[in-house]
Amino acid sequence: MSVANRPVHRPLSPxxxxxxxxxxxxLSILHRATGMALSVGALYLVVWVVFASASPRTYAMFQSFNVSILGRIFLGGWLFCAFYxxxxxxxxxxxxxxxxxxxKDAYRSGWIVVAVSLAATIVSWIVGLRLA
Known part of the structure; x- marks a missing residue:
C-alpha cells in the first residue's frame, strides 16, 4: 500500500x-438562526415594496397575507428575531x-437577552396594534 492510500488515524471530535x-x-445557535431569519425577512420587505409599487390591487393582496394569522405569526417571529x-x-x-x-454572568446575560427580546416584541406588537 502506498503512503498516499494509507488510512490516516486521527482523533475524532465528539x-x-x-x-x-x-x-x-x-443562544449561540439561536443567534445564527435569527441572523438567517432576518435575511429572509429582508427579502420579504423587498417583495412588500415591489408589490406596493406594482399596483393597489397587488399591494392589497400582499397586505391580506400580512393581516392573516400566518402573516402575523411570520411578522411577529421576524420582529422577535430582530430584537433578539x-x-x-x-x-x-x-x-x-x-x-x-x-x-454565572454568561447565564444571567443570556436570560436577560431572552427576556428583553420577548418583552420588546410584546410591547412593540401591542403598541403597533393600538396605532393601527
Whole structure:
C-alpha cells in the first residue's frame, strides 16, 4: 500500500449528540438562526415594496397575507428575531470588551437577552396594534 492510500488515524471530535445542550450553546445557535431569519425577512420587505409599487390591487393582496394569522405569526417571529439579534449582539459587544465571561454572568446575560427580546416584541406588537 502506498503512503498516499494509507488510512490516516486521527482523533475524532465528539458529535453534537455527545454534548449536553447548554443555555450558551443554544443562544449561540439561536443567534445564527435569527441572523438567517432576518435575511429572509429582508427579502420579504423587498417583495412588500415591489408589490406596493406594482399596483393597489397587488399591494392589497400582499397586505391580506400580512393581516392573516400566518402573516402575523411570520411578522411577529421576524420582529422577535430582530430584537433578539440586537440584544445578543450587544451582549457580544460586552464580551468583546472582556466583560461577562464568568459562567454565572454568561447565564444571567443570556436570560436577560431572552427576556428583553420577548418583552420588546410584546410591547412593540401591542403598541403597533393600538396605532393601527
Amino acid at each position: 458529535h453534537l449528540q455527545v454534548y449536553k445542550p447548554q443555555l450558551t450553546s443554544m 439579534h440586537l440584544c445578543n449582539g450587544i451582549r457580544h459587544l460586552f464580551w468583546d470588551m472582556g466583560y461577562g465571561f464568568e459562567l
